Amino acid sequence: MKQLTQNYYLRDILESDLEPIFLGLSHPEVIKYYGISYSSLEETKTQMQWFKNLEISGSGKWFAICDLKTDDFLGAGGLNDLVEEHQKAEIGLWLLPQFWGKGILQEVMPKIVAYGFKELQLHRIEGFVESENTKCRRAMAKTGFTYEGTMKDCEQKDGRWISLSVYAILNP
Template structure:
């Protein structure tokens, strides 16, 4: 496994930095919020349970950033690459934002930064986005950011006791 050297990324308004232990409450606030977890793969009902997510972030197969305001350091959400495979040079992209920061162009700004990092620093050939088929906002964002809809997989997984379909979006280097 390549050692994923963590780099801070900045723009005129955003700071993408390493997720640290002191982010536990911010991560909990996001991943316990029904507006976020409606289309997200995990949710937590306590700070203690959220420590599992912090352990996941620290795994070498993941590379996730805390997304913050460059000046105030206010936490907006998290984004990064999952299941980084050094053999196939493929990873999955993910991102979530606290609802107060929706509709402010943050996703549109952050996703290309994460992709560029994956292609240039991790030497990925392909980045995949797995989007629930009924998540219209995310699907629009993926299309605007030059991800191509590769296929829809019906009944891909069970969520809340019901099968859900997943649209697989891809971007190649």
């Protein structure tokens, strides 16, 4: 299933995406604000299985983000932690660093949100962003997410406490 924007498209994640997913989820700048990281292609297979399990369990869907002209893999994004009873899920995204600052997230996030509202029948999509990740916080605000507050020192990462800024968008 392809979802098109003006310059990019979202497609199912394929086994052949293992290497670029490893490149992203092992890159120091990507994992700085991301919840997981991998140190080998073999370890990254765990992430590939996680993508599959989301669909099998009905708890979400992630997509490869690709360039419409070149078909290059740019990153990944989607919805996870879907709670059917409350019709809500969490959005997550990451891009390979060479594609940062090009407005890609602002262009593809609305497609992911639309997928959640139309296909998954969600009422609410939440985004939990490390408070220090100002670029991602700006992207959330620019794509219609409302800042709801900050959970201070709510998680530990690399031996230190981090705060999470909470964003949400409701199905109109």
